[in-house]
Amino acid sequence: MNTKAGQETRKTDIELNLQVFESAAKLAKQNAADIVVFPENGILFGLGTRENVLKHGEFIPNEKGVSLCTDEYATKTPIIHRLACMAKTNRILVAANTIDVQNCSSSTKSKCPSDKKFAFNTAVLFDRNGHLLAKYHKMHPFGEMTLNVPLEDELVVVDTEIGRLSLQVCFDMIYSKPGVYLAAQGQIDTMVFPTWWFDELPLLAASQFQMAWAFGNKINLLASNIHKVEVGSKGSGIYAGGQGQFEVVSAVDAKSRLLVASLPVKPTSTAAHCPLNAVTHEVPQLVPIPSNIQYRYQSINLTQTEVLKVDLTKSLATKCSRGVCCTLNYQVAAPSTDTVEDFYLLVTNRTRPGAYPWTEEFCVLVHCPQLENLKACSLMTSNRPLSTTFSFVEMSGDFSPDALIYPSVIGSEHKVLPKSDLWSYKEDKSTGKSKQKFVLSVGSKSSSEKAHAVSTISLYGRVYSRDPPYEQRPTGGIEL
Structure with missing residues (x-):
């Protein structure tokens, strides 16, 4: 132009x-x-x-x-x-x-x-x-x-x-x-x-x-x-x-x-x-609004990430990656019926690959509707309602002492779910100074009346002190 x-x-x-x-x-x-x-x-x-x-x-x-x-x-x-x-x-x-x-x-x-x-x-x-x-x-x-x-x-x-x-x-x-x-x-x-x-x-x-x-x-x-x-x-x-x-x-x-x-x-x-x-x-627009657009998103690169398929017939899953250990306690309220809905536990302690590397540690329970192989989920989470629901899920993770933890819970159709009485998040102070332990709970073990449709439960940790120095580089994508 x-x-x-x-x-x-x-x-x-x-x-x-x-x-x-x-x-x-x-x-x-x-x-x-x-x-x-x-x-x-x-x-x-x-x-x-x-x-x-x-x-x-x-x-x-x-x-x-x-x-x-x-x-x-x-x-x-x-x-x-x-x-x-x-x-x-x-x-x-x-x-x-x-x-x-x-x-x-x-x-x-x-x-x-x-x-x-x-x-x-x-x-x-x-x-x-x-x-x-x-x-x-x-x-x-x-x-x-x-x-x-x-x-x-x-x-x-x-x-x-x-x-x-x-x-x-x-x-x-x-x-x-x-x-x-x-x-x-x-x-x-x-x-x-x-x-x-x-x-x-x-x-x-x-x-x-x-x-x-x-x-x-x-x-x-x-x-x-x-x-x-x-x-x-x-x-x-x-x-x-x-x-x-x-x-x-x-x-x-x-x-x-x-x-x-x-x-x-x-x-x-x-x-x-x-x-x-x-x-x-x-807000009123001054140009025609297209009606046939489709939402597109990227899925995470799973390099240096441990992936464990969660057996929904059981109640416990655990996985570790270079000192970060994640434990999942859960109870399925309604298993999927017509559609196969697989859930995976993702765990890492890594310097993230790509043009802009940074250090991250995370524990993630995620629904993956299209798993090409154990390391390649081509479409993370679902943009449709889920038929698999949980009475409760408790995710705990042991992280580095200087990690800052960001919690989130996502429902079906990519909806960010509020804390309110749905989920809670706390630090477990009993682990001492060598580790931090955080616990994210959805629902309650004592109540099986409510069922929760969740596509993602995550404890995302950033270890800023271990980040490589920032350097401006091309991304190969859309830029200003």
């Missing part, structure tokens, strides 16, 4: 995207929201070349408190101007994602690109008056070879009337900084999270990992994912991590939706329970 016609098409797309954002911001304010969060690449999509990145990216001021809804910025930085004016017009905080283009300075000369510009994947936050509260440069681009990695860690914390907020973007959620680090330091109440996430089952579907991340770090999370189900991108949510509550939108159609919910300002507050009172609204 280097032709004049191509550039005009892109300008039209940007304008249509901004108009949808303006409709959503207005709708959020009508529903008494304090903040609206938009997805990664929601404005600038598919730029492809460095030339296009520099053409459509904008210089975002480095000073906090700058008023950007003014005539001065309307022509100089039109995207940032429109976002600032959305905030000012609706008297609402606005968080969005765009590209920040900065000139190279003398202090960065050794790392300055040949075009003398840095271009960063950037999250921005505006206050109710259209002032720039904060900007954050994505520390861990997923490929995105036309963009730059910031030269230093960016640990953004901003005080607002709705608590202490921070920003991270998409692939940052895999790593310790900024979010996990800031949460562990007790520096933030809520993480604002624009993302374009590609679902990988059974552990890293967007809504699943958002929920697990918020629960594991015990903070609020506002996650806004781009909605392109044909490439496996769906699932946004509002999560009260300290209270174990959440609400998600994860439809498989092509419609855009706005999720509105209430959150406690302090996520670990001991005050009275704060109901989410979540409501979902459709």
Whole structure:
């Protein structure tokens, strides 16, 4: 799209995207929201070349408190101007994602690109008056070879009337900084999270990992994912991590939706329970909505993973992998009848293979409808109702002492299941300092009245201290 016609098409797309954002911001304010969060690449999509990145990216001021809804910025930085004016017009905080283009300075000369510009994947936050509260440069681009990695860690914390907020973007959620680090330091109440996430089952579907991340770090999370189900991108949510509550939108159609919910300002507050009172609204679209798209997702690479088929006629299964041991106690309420439904216990302690390696330990019970061989489940979990149900399942895992554990339970049709009275999660303190033991329970051994259809039960551990250094590399997939 280097032709004049191509550039005009892109300008039209940007304008249509901004108009949808303006409709959503207005709708959020009508529903008494304090903040609206938009997805990664929601404005600038598919730029492809460095030339296009520099053409459509904008210089975002480095000073906090700058008023950007003014005539001065309307022509100089039109995207940032429109976002600032959305905030000012609706008297609402606005968080969005765009590209920040900065000139190279003398202090960065050794790392300055040949075009003398840095271009960063950037999250921005505006206050109710259209002032720039904060900007954050994505520390861990997923490929995105036309963009730059910031030269230093960016640990953004901003005080607002709705608590202490921070920003991270998409692939940052895999790593310790900024979010996990800031949460562990007790520096933030809520993480604002624009993302374009590609679902990988059974552990890293967007809504699943958002929920697990918020629960594991015990903070609020506002996650806004781009909605392109044909490439496996769906699932946004509002999560009260300290209270174990959440609400998600994860439809498989092509419609855009706005999720509105209430959150406690302090996520670990001991005050009275704060109901989410979540409501979902459709956002009017300005282009035809396709009706024949199909949700596609990836399944995990099982390299260095132990796989055990679970015998549903028994009640116990156990498996170990390089010091990580997982035990499963279970009772089947209703075995499958017309359809063969196999379940497997997956266990690993590994550095994950691929362009971006990281260290993970996990215990996972997963339904696998298409097992080509013991090491190759070609389709993890089911997108249809399950006929096999359990009275209870108790999964326990022994992990490294420095692993951070993220729990999740997925039902049939890829539905993320709430904790409430369905499942519980705790650390067993009896193991000493050499290991951590965590227990996730679904249902109750003492009650066989309820049956639970689950496709995935997981204890996903991240050992950030053993991660290889991050290095930006091509992914071979879709990039900005």
